Amino acid sequence: MNVLLVYAHPEPKSLNGALKDFAVKRLEAAGHTVQVSDLYAMQWKAVLAEDDSLDGKLGDRFEPSRDSRHAYQNGRQREDIAHEQEKLRWADTVILQFPLWWFSMPAIMKGWIERVYAYGFAYGVGEHSDTHWGDRYGEGTLAGKRAMLIVTTGGWDSHYSPRGINGPINDILFPIQHGVLYYPGFDVLPPYVIYRTGRMDDVRLAKICQELGERLDSLEKTAPIPFRRQNAGDYEIPSLTLRDDIAPEQSGFGIHVEDGSQQGILTKQRRLG
Amino acid sequence: MNVLLVYAHPEPKSLNGALKDFAVKRLEAAGHTVQVSDLYAMQWKAVLAEDDSLDGKLGDRFEPSRDSRHAYQNGRQREDIAHEQEKLRWADTVILQFPLWWFSMPAIMKGWIERVYAYGFAYGVGEHSDTHWGDRYGEGTLAGKRAMLIVTTGGWDSHYSPRGINGPINDILFPIQHGVLYYPGFDVLPPYVIYRTGRMDDVRLAKICQELGERLDSLEKTAPIPFRRQNAGDYEIPSLTLRDDIAPEQSGFGIHVEDGSQQGILTKQRRLG
Numbered sequence: 423m424n425v426l427l428v429y430a431h432p433e434p435k436s437l438n439g440a441l442k443d444f445a446v447k448r449l450e451a452a453g454h455t456v457q458v459s460d461l462y463a464m465q466w467k468a469v470l471a472e473d474d475s476l477d478g479k480l481g482d483r484f485e486p487s488r489d490s491r492h493a494y495q496n497g498r499q500r501e502d503i504a505h506e507q508e509k510l511r512w513a514d515t516v517i518l519q520f521p522l523w524w525f526s527m528p529a530i531m532k533g534w535i536e537r538v539y540a541y542g543f544a545y546g547v548g549e550h551s552d553t554h555w556g557d558r559y560g561e562g563t564l565a566g567k568r569a570m571l572i573v574t575t576g577g578w579d580s581h582y583s584p585r586g587i588n589g590p591i592n593d594i595l596f597p598i599q600h601g602v603l604y605y606p607g608f609d610v611l612p613p614y615v616i617y618r619t620g621r622m623d624d625v626r627l628a629k630i631c632q633e634l635g636e637r638l639d640s641l642e643k644t645a646p647i648p649f650r651r652q653n654a655g656d657y658e659i660p661s662l663t664l665r666d667d668i669a670p671e672q673s674g675f676g677i678h679v680e681d682g683s684q685q686g687i688l689t690k691q692r693r694l695g
Numbered sequence: 696m697n698v699l700l701v702y703a704h705p706e707p708k709s710l711n712g713a714l715k716d717f718a719v720k721r722l723e724a725a726g727h728t729v730q731v732s733d734l735y736a737m738q739w740k741a742v743l744a745e746d747d748s749l750d751g752k753l754g755d756r757f758e759p760s761r762d763s764r765h766a767y768q769n770g771r772q773r774e775d776i777a778h779e780q781e782k783l784r785w786a787d788t789v790i791l792q793f794p795l796w797w798f799s800m801p802a803i804m805k806g807w808i809e810r811v812y813a814y815g816f817a818y819g820v821g822e823h824s825d826t827h828w829g830d831r832y833g834e835g836t837l838a839g840k841r842a843m844l845i846v847t848t849g850g851w852d853s854h855y856s857p858r859g860i861n862g863p864i865n866d867i868l869f870p871i872q873h874g875v876l877y878y879p880g881f882d883v884l885p886p887y888v889i890y891r892t893g894r895m896d897d898v899r900l901a902k903i904c905q906e907l908g909e910r911l912d913s914l915e916k917t918a919p920i921p922f923r924r925q926n927a928g929d930y931e932i933p934s935l936t937l938r939d940d941i942a943p944e945q946s947g948f949g950i951h952v953e954d955g956s957q958q959g960i961l962t963k964q965r966r967l968g
Contacts (some may be wrong), residue, residue: 432744435756468741468802471705483708487849524808525874526799529741559860566893577845580934581912584946587832587935589869593948603799646866652860661853662860674947675866687823 423642425449426513428459430531432522437619437627438521438574444561444631445517445572448638457509461530465690467502468533474500491541499540504652506538510564515641516608517600519572525594535602544606555659558605560651568641572614572634579617591615596675600649609646611637648680696915698722699751699786701732703793703804709828709890710900711794711847717904718845721911734803740775741806747773764814773812779811784839788914789881791871792845794892798867808875817879828932831878833924838880841914844868845887845907852890864888869948873922882919884910921953 427445431438439625439640442458447656449456459466472484475493479485493499499507510516527535539545544564548557575582582591592599595613603610614637616630635643651654656668669677700718715731722729732739745757748766752758766772772780783789793800800808806887810819817837821830830838846868848855855864865872868886876883887910889903910917923929929941942950 431757433752433757436758462742462744463868468806469735470802471735478707485709486705510817524805524812525870528806529743529802529806529809532797532799533741535797536802539797540869578933578935580936583936585936585950587930587937587951588874589948589951590946592869592876594864595864596862597798597870601861601867657946660851661856662851663853663856663858664860673863674949675862676947677858678860678862 423454423514424512425454425456425515425517425641426459426509427456427517427519428461428531428534430461430528430534432462434463435627437616437622438519440627441572441574441616441630441634442519445519445634445638448635449634452639457512459506459509459534461534466530466534470531470533470536474503474537476500487541487546490547494540494542500545503537503540506534507540510538510567515568515570516564517570517572518603518611520574522573522575522594525588527598536572539602540604544603547606550660553659554653555662557607559600560604560607560649560650561653562605567608568611568646569603569608570611570613570637570641571598572616574616574619576619577617579615582615582617593675599647600675604647610649611641611644611646650680652688696727696787697730697785698914699725699732699782699789701734701789701791701806701807703801704736705735707736710889710895711792713900714845714847714889714903714907715792717946718792718907718911721845721908725912730785732782732807734778734807739803739807740810742808743809747776747810749773749791760814760819762825764819767813767815774920776810776813778808779818780813783811783840786840788841788843789837789876790843790845791876793847795846795848798861800871812875812879820879823933826932827926828935830880831925833877833880833922834926835878835880840881841884841919842876842881843884843886843887843910844871845915847889847892848892849892852888854889855890866948871946872920873951877920877922883922884914884917884919923951923953 427442429442446458466627470591471487472479472489475489476498477493480489480492520531520533545558547562550556577588580586580589584590588594599610614634620635656665657663658665700715703714706712717730719731739830743759745752745762748762749771752765788931791804793804818831820835823829850861853859856859857863862868872883887907929938930936931938937950
């Protein structure tokens with residue numbers, strides 16, 4: 423299959439650089455075709471701005487959504503944006519790899535999302551009616567494709583555990599996994615997270631490569647996180663709140679996962695209930 | 696008092712631009728001194744890179760934390776970074792204002808955090824021992840200062856409600872409010888969030904300005920979100936997990952707030968319990 427690896431780390435000789443090289447080799451050895459968007463090496467333009475449309479702003483003010491729609495619909499996007507959209511259409515699976523900086527992706531990758539995710543491509547897709555609120559959260563341009571995060575952190579795994587001070591890792595990643603990946607249609611596989619990167623030696627690195635290799639070998643058969651589809655009956659429209667009889671009296675990110683198993687919150691809530 | 700407004704929107708004639716201008720006038724009329732870091736207008740460099748140190752990378756590879764520490768400790772930071780740190784030291788209250796793009800801050804503001812939050816300034820501060828794991832989460836360089844978010848969203852308030860499909864707004868903002876602001880020491884005030892920005896008219900804008908004005912008038916007396924202090928006994932060290940007897944059997948972002956009232960999750964969990 424076709425795999426797009428979107429990668430954000432400034433140093434090729436870093437742990438992230440080594441893991442990226444490992445992943446590409448492993449995937450190619452398995453017969454996949456791989457493209458890498460190495461954002462630092464590409465000197466990716468991180469900042470969404472009016473010059474993202476070859477027509478500039480329409481009228482007297484720049485309106486990001488409106489102007490993005492115009493450029494997307496009329497073939498007036500900057501070439502760098504259109505090229506990344508082509509890669510996304512080409513890919514069967516997309517991997518985002520990055521170090522967790524301040525509990526989110528690096529700015530350069532956030533800017534890749536903001537610019538490549540044009541209106542009409544990743545949002546503003548599909549009809550809005552009483553039963554269907556746009557093609558999103560399980561439907562959309564990227565439906566049928568798979569996505570997965572590879573994330574490194576300096577902090578320890580316990581710091582990101584269900585009761586860890588940073589918050590559970592799946593909750594920290596929810597705005598990305600659900601909000602950035604599931605929203606335009608991806609099926610999202612569980613993330614592969616490497617903690618405590620300051621403590622790395624050859625033995626540990628070998629173990630990580632073995633684990634990561636197994637995840638890469640099973641990309642096509644790993645069960646995605648069972649996020650709930652927006653337009654399949656679970657949500658009221660247009661309030662987009664979960665129906666009262668589903669996970670009643672509960673709230674938080676976990677209720678948007680069908681079995682709750684991927685979000686620490688709901689597992690605990692169910693035990694309480 | 697001294698107020699720093701860090702602002703990220705590309706269009707001065709936008710709703711965000713109007714609210715920024717309103718906020719500055721309101722604060723100045725109340726006798727405060729205001730500085731604005733208008734990141735788009737400043738053409739802020741969003742991408743953290745080795746040229747953030749005047750000495751470049753140390754040795755044969757760029758290591759962001761190590762090289763940031765070196766530059767910070769030796770007065771070798773790029774001037775734009777040092778200048779923003781001075782503003783943060785000067786400020787009594789810091790406001791971050793931005794549109795919520797893909798469930799987080801715009802890339803240009805994320806890059807402001809990554810670059811200005813140097814090692815030794817915003818992290819890597821204080822001793823690590825059996826009872827004290829660095830000056831963070833309630834202690835640190837920015838302790839004693841207040842911070843608050845002003846956030847706009849295109850989505851409706853119900854979409855961000857406790858059972859809304861996007862996730863509860865306080866959970867979406869937790870990585871910023873807790874991870875970016877509380878971590879280096881800020882007391883974090885509840886956010887001011889404006890939903891459904893596509894539906895704006897003069898009547899609604901007047902109401903928003905009234906509400907926002909009241910929030911700005913009360914910056915000094917509004918109670919902060921009672922996040923738990925890391926080194927005050929609530930957490931095990933070094934695992935940094937919440938003590939078993941505090942919010943027992945619960946997990947998720949909400950357990951890191953003392954009364955749980957600011958996080959939808961915990962309120963619901965307690966009802967269940």
